Amino acid sequence: MNLLNLIKTYHYFLLIIFFDVVITVFYPGTGLAIFKYTAGNFAEMLSIIPPIFLLLGLLDVWVPRETIIRYLGEGSGLEGIVLSIVLGAAAAGPLYGAFPVAAVMAKKGTKYSNIIIFLCSWSTLKIPMFLFEMSALGIKFALTRWLVNIPGILAIAYIIDRLIGEENKAEFYRRQMANL
């Protein structure tokens, strides 16, 4: 990739960094804090993301589409729903780690509503987070939130599935097929 292409691909990012530099010139304290946090974010991302993409590549190559369709595809029913919740809750890491995983799930034929259930579970049911929440805010608080979230996630997934529209759904699957 040549330099021009690189600049084109990262133009939004470069724009923000330019903005940060301008801030640093006028307000060195604030600017340096921004760079410190940004660097920290990159460090965190780069420490979590590599194994996820490595596993995704392996999953893509080794797990046949038929297997995923059987467990998570159309007609997977209650089993597919439970499995989607478990997969999301078992995850560690920020929500942006869920997006590429969802993309591979889509590519392999996972039902749309199950993908949304997985995404929502990842965002809010994470077991590691739950343990931490329990120790900080108490068992009652954490457990209530966790239990209320399960029907909530199912409702949200159902509503999105009904409202999203067939074209949007088809476009989503088409994009994931093209991406990997």
Added chain:
Amino acid sequence: MFTLLLYLLALSGLLISFGKDRHKTRLALIKGWKAFTNILPDFAVVLALIGIMLTHLSPHTIAALVGKNSGFPGMLASSIVGSITLIPGFVAFPLAKSLLDRGAGIMQMAVFVSTLMMVGVVTAPLESRYFGKKETILRNSLSYVFSFIVAIIIGMVVGA
């Protein structure tokens, strides 16, 4: 800890795969790398934005915002802060706890924690890149409304 587990899983997967089929393993690595570089430009934007956010919305600022408020305006304020910030759980939970100890309402803290986890304004561009605009708007707004329901129920259960 969990990251370590993830690494162990990925590395053992890689080794097993390599032992079984070198060609397929090569393909898996290429696919993983391609998926990563495909999304990196958007990732970089989000991480840079979070850097700016974190600088201006420190735990101190948040405490000033939601600690003094009460009732529905307090919930609204904490839900907005929760929606736009991306504070890791190990900072957010103790923060909520310390605010509770200083007199913040349980529902304000519940809506804060819930929106923090479920609603992502800063990550919306990235979500949109994968899922499309409509899904992103639907999921985030439904999660936002749902966070208030969660907060009210937690208020009833824990507050009672």
